[in-house]
Amino acid sequence: MEDKQALQRDLLNVIHWFHARGWAAATSTNYSVRNPDQHTYTISRSGVDKGAFQLSDFMEIDAQGKALEAWNHLKPSAETGIHTMLYQNPDIQAILHTHSIPCTVYSYLHRAKQSILLNGFELLKGLEGVHTHETEIELPLFQNAQDIAQLSLEIGDALPNYPRTPGFLLAGHGLYAWGPSIAVAKRHIEVFEFLIECLLRLESVQR
Numbered sequence: 487m488e489d490k491q492a493l494q495r496d497l498l499n500v501i502h503w504f505h506a507r508g509w510a511a512a513t514s515t516n517y518s519v520r521n522p523d524q525h526t527y528t529i530s531r532s533g534v535d536k537g538a539f540q541l542s543d544f545m546e547i548d549a550q551g552k553a554l555e556a557w558n559h560l561k562p563s564a565e566t567g568i569h570t571m572l573y574q575n576p577d578i579q580a581i582l583h584t585h586s587i588p589c590t591v592y593s594y595l596h597r598a599k600q601s602i603l604l605n606g607f608e609l610l611k612g613l614e615g616v617h618t619h620e621t622e623i624e625l626p627l628f629q630n631a632q633d634i635a636q637l638s639l640e641i642g643d644a645l646p647n648y649p650r651t652p653g654f655l656l657a658g659h660g661l662y663a664w665g666p667s668i669a670v671a672k673r674h675i676e677v678f679e680f681l682i683e684c685l686l687r688l689e690s691v692q693r
């Protein structure tokens with residue numbers, strides 16, 4: 487198992503890569519990984535430009551989202567409650583969140599829906615457990631909200647309906663995805679970002 491410092495370096499690389507792709511504008515987005523002790527978490531602190539994010543901008547929290555003592559002076563991401571809710575699933579080791587233009591626009595356009603159906607695309611095979619493009623994956627879509635405690639409850643209640651889907655959209659806001667490692671969570675973000683951009687382009691040519 488990787489040690490905590492190695493996990494944090496891996497997560498930092500992902501943050502910089504996502505920022506370079508334009509998926510983390512204006513200090514937005516947040517990132518976390520389960521620490522090797524399995525019951526505390528490393529998470530990005532609030533309000534930092536993700537292009538300039540450093541190892542010292544990570545902080546550690548408990549399962550309730552409270553800063554561990556050494557990080558009491560820092561503020562965790564505003565969306566920490568979503569991360570701690572997701573980590574109640576012991577299979578989740580890393581959670582990543584992007585604010586790309588395609589996911590923001592597409593989820594806003596379709597904000598009346600409860601989920602987005604993905605099928606027929608080769609890149610679906612980038613999701614864990616998917617071995618053919620001939621599959622249907624439903625990506626849940628939730629209304630955006632600033633009451634993160636309430637939103638987390640709503641998401642937590644709905645996710646068991648989507649057992650094959652390692653992510654969800656927030657309307658007009660962005661994408662969350664997770665996985666059993668940072669590398670797989672990153673791959674899941676890339677798959678969903680790619681497919682949502684495909685759907686957006688398809689809609690624009692079909693109009």
Ligand SMILES: [Zn+2]
Pocket residue numbers: 514515516565583585659660
């Ligand atoms: Zn966000």
